[in-house]
Amino acid sequence: MNPRLGYRALRHGRVSLPGQLYLLTTVAAYRRPLFLNVDTARALSRCMCEGSCWGDASLLCWVLMPDHWHGLVKLGERDSLATVMNRFKSVTAKRLHCTQVGLVWDHGYHDRAVRAEEDVRAVARYIVANPLRAGLVSHVLDYPYWNCVWL
Template identity: 80%
Template sequence: MSPRLGYRSLRHGRVSLPDHAYLLTAISAYRRPLFRNVDAARNVSRCMHDSSCWGDASLLCWVLMPDHWHGLVQMGSRDSLSTVMNRFKSLTARRLHCTQAGLVWDRGFHDRAVRAEEDVRAIARYIVGNPIRAGLVSNVLDYPYWDCVWL
């Protein structure tokens, strides 16, 4: 499969529903571990708390891994998923261009709508558990690049 076809398939069937929660993933360009760099990780983490990054959407939970980001976002009524993710990637990339050269994020993003019967808090626990599953830490409290509205 060509890279263009893969990117196109990510967008196929994408729907942005107001007031709906989505599990989102953005990957660093070329899967480089940009966020092993403490300054880069801190700069991106600061963006998570910047309300201008999310528009009328709400960031419920997130974790920044060395080469990707996961977030749980509750959509607002105005912006689409693509608008929210483009804004997030643009703002974080601008902040990083002070310390990093080249592309920050890969094209596109992965999204999965949270179904009504799913436990949103269980999804949040799954997200913040990523550093443990990746072997980066043995306790999530030892990993500095995450946050969740329920904690």
């Protein structure tokens, strides 16, 4: 089976709505644990917090796992979801190429629009608790690669 068909299916029905919140996930190329390397994880974390990554979108919450990334992003008025994710991947990959990691991100990403009736802070807690659920730490505050605007 062609793995690209899965990415096409993810794009089917994808809608970019200005002001909409999206729970996003993207994985490292070949699902390699690139971000176990402290220098790589720190470089990506610093880069991700720069405005050049997001255009007119807002990054509200994120966690960088050893082989993937989760984020809560609010779209702005100008850029589509695809534009925002392409920019994020491009800017972070260019920054990491100086660390000689090779290909950084896999193709595609997963998105889920956060419904208006959902508790946005609960979604953010879900995101930052990923390292805890994965058994990487025993307390969320012990994991260094995450941030949330509600702190």
